[in-house]
Amino acid sequence: MLSKIIAFLKRDFKSEVSYRFSFLMNLFSILFSIATFFFLSKLIGKSVGFQLKEYGGDYFSFVLIGIAFSSFLGTGLSSFSSTISGAQSEGTLEAMLITPTKVSGIIVMASLWDFLMTAFDVILYLALGSLLFGVNLSKANVPGALLVLILTVTAFSGLGIISASFIMVLKRGDPINWLFGTFSSFVGGTFxxxxxxxxxxQKMAYLFPIFYALRAMRHAVLQGFSFMALLPDIAALALFSLIILPISMVAFKKAIKFAKTDGSLVTY
Incomplete structure (x- = not known):
């Protein structure tokens, strides 16, 4: 399994380094995104301090965590489906699926690089926010934040695999990506x-894992909440993961079976 993971990472690394300018563009995009919200927070001033009291009262710190860690939602939703679409267009999907490796292993390993790059982006967000724009991260409960991050990635990955199942069958038009990518960012407290x-x-927000993920991450990183204080959100994310992951695997296997029966496995 380790050799397979390394093989997937080497493939994606070679592809990534062949587009060096893209890395610079991504860096500047992150910098300009941070700067935009920094100056927006200057315009807002202290007018939202009451609504943000439980997060420290500073809008810029609040939104920095939101835009940084919500990127895992985007990666979780799009990575698996883009992997499927790419393999279909390159004609490699069927070849991968007939190997001894489990389907679940293939889709996870094929998307691992995207999650690593997203983690790198999050580190950039936090580092630039702290070094250039004065965000105070000294209180951060790092172990607690890492546990929240793991559960967040797990829950979002389950949604992404369901999204990939729709892409496998429909090719285009994915309701899961629209619902959780667009609507949940609105009600989940990203901005x-x-x-x-x-x-x-507000009541609908409790139906989306991103709400618990961002609330727990802000409490852990900005306020230094203990594990016990984070426990309600951690339990909610664990419950989402336990429900969504098995459903996603069943849905993906059924989508593959349908595509094979329909003869549309390699079409896109």
Whole structure:
């Protein structure tokens, strides 16, 4: 298994380094994104301090964690489906699926590089936010944040595998990506606390794992909450993972079976 993981990572690393300019563009995009919200926070000032009291009262720190860690949602939702689409267009999907490696192993290993690069981006967000824009990360509960991150990636990956199942069958038009990629970022508190939303939308936020992920991550990184204080959100993310992952694996296997029966496995 380790040799297979290394092989996938070597493949993706070679592809990545062949586009060096893309790395620089990504770096500048992160920098400009941080700067945009920094100056927006200057405009907002202390007017939202009451709504952000449980996160320290600073809007820039609040939104920095939101845009940094919500990128794992985007990666989780898009990585698996893009891997499937890419393998279909390159004609390698069928060859991979007939190997002795389990289907679950193939889709996880094929997307591992994307998660590593997302983790690197998150580190850049936090480092630039701290070094250039003065975000205080001295209170961070790093072990607690890492546990929240692992559960977040697990839950988001399950959603991504379900998304890939739709892509396998429909080729285009994925309702999971739309629902959790667009709507959950709105109600999940990425850019603003959910307390500013109407009550009925606030209640909907509890149905999405991103809400618990961002709340726990802000409490761990900005406020230094202990494991016990983070436990309700950790338990919610663990529950999402336990429910979503088995469903996603079953859905993906059924999608492959349908595509093989339909004769559309290698079409895109």
């Amino acid at each position: 603003f606390p959910i307390t500013v939303l109407p009550v009925w939308l």
